[in-house]
Amino acid sequence: MIHHQLQVEVRKNSTGSLWGSIGNLVDFHWRFAGFPLDVQKFVHKVSHEGLHSLRQQYNELRTFTPSNFAHAASDMNPTKCRYKDIICLDASRVVLQWPAGTTEDFVHANWVTHELFENRFICSQAPLDSTIGDFWRICWQENVRQIIMLCRCEELGKAKCAQYWPVEVDEQKTMTYGLTITCQKIDRSDKNFIHTRLLLTCGQESRRVDHRQWTTWPDKSVPQTPLAPFRLLQYTRKQNKYPSLIHCSAGVGRTGTMVAIEMIYKSLSSGIVPDSSRLLQNLRSQRHLAVQTEDQYVYCHYAIIQFAYAKKMAAKHDVKCRLTS
Numbered sequence: 001m002i003h004h005q006l007q008v009e010v011r012k013n014s015t016g017s018l019w020g021s022i023g024n025l026v027d028f029h030w031r032f033a034g035f036p037l038d039v040q041k042f043v044h045k046v047s048h049e050g051l052h053s054l055r056q057q058y059n060e061l062r063t064f065t066p067s068n069f070a071h072a073a074s075d076m077n078p079t080k081c082r083y084k085d086i087i088c089l090d091a092s093r094v095v096l097q098w099p100a101g102t103t104e105d106f107v108h109a110n111w112v113t114h115e116l117f118e119n120r121f122i123c124s125q126a127p128l129d130s131t132i133g134d135f136w137r138i139c140w141q142e143n144v145r146q147i148i149m150l151c152r153c154e155e156l157g158k159a160k161c162a163q164y165w166p167v168e169v170d171e172q173k174t175m176t177y178g179l180t181i182t183c184q185k186i187d188r189s190d191k192n193f194i195h196t197r198l199l200l201t202c203g204q205e206s207r208r209v210d211h212r213q214w215t216t217w218p219d220k221s222v223p224q225t226p227l228a229p230f231r232l233l234q235y236t237r238k239q240n241k242y243p244s245l246i247h248c249s250a251g252v253g254r255t256g257t258m259v260a261i262e263m264i265y266k267s268l269s270s271g272i273v274p275d276s277s278r279l280l281q282n283l284r285s286q287r288h289l290a291v292q293t294e295d296q297y298v299y300c301h302y303a304i305i306q307f308a309y310a311k312k313m314a315a316k317h318d319v320k321c322r323l324t325s
Helices: 036-061 129-141 228-238 253-269 276-284 294-310
Strands: 005-011 109-112 121-124 146-149 172-174 179-187 193-202 205-214 244-247 318-324
Touching (some): 036 276, 146 228, 228 294, 253 276
Parallel strands (some): 121 244
Antiparallel strands (some): 193 205
16 A cells, blocks of 8 residues: 655745646636635645544545445346446446346446536446446436546556547447447547547437546556646536546546545535545445545545645645655
8 A cells, every 4th residue: 555645734925836836737717616715724624634634534434334235236247347346336326228128237337426516427437348338328328428537448467447439530339239439539638638539329319428538547546646637527517417427447446536526626616615524425325435545535635725726715825735655
């Protein structure tokens, strides 16, 4: 396990930051909906309580079991589960109903919602070779327009995800049930992300789907930038009429971290100082084991603090946070 140290200082007139000038890394115009006081309260709370408190919160959550812990569907479909120890909760699972008359309704994916989300997320494991068709059935059935992929297909010599989407312009993949996926455009200009524009076609209907892959987030660890999550999450907010699908390999660690960051962000943007422990309980009652490591739990807070600093939300204070191996 990688051990990280979080040091938070609240100081006036300081220009320090973790990885260079954070302000220069963010060129989007988001705001916490005019509630900087609540952001300051959150920053102060995390700063005052420190790393020990975050670790304690996370360790207490290790024993949390949701009341709706049934997982019969994943137990009955072991060949469709990438990892034996990652179950799919029955109460929130995505039930495949397309095409009509199908008898196989299981896919390792759960709905995740929050009272402040405009729309829901689908948190999924990475497709296996044998479940690529099921993955695209989710996307067509639920009208997914944004796919956020947080892993590589292979990491450290181990298979983490099947190559489920076309990676060359004009390349096509044809699934069962008459669904075709066509690659229209690829943008590799960002060192962290690959954006692929896809066209899904079934019969006479076509839909555009944007596939964004974050290629530099290590498994069961944290990224080297605190602001990248917000760059991806902004696209899910723009498509708030449709659910967005997020996956890593197991669909709980990196995936859960992204959704937890969005939960904290949406709370703060609504003028609420969130209780992070309860927030994670809520998340884990929908996607089991979401936020898989202590480091990822710390990173959720670190990312929010650095974003608040970059956007000048902590009006009279500068925040310096450090995560070091």
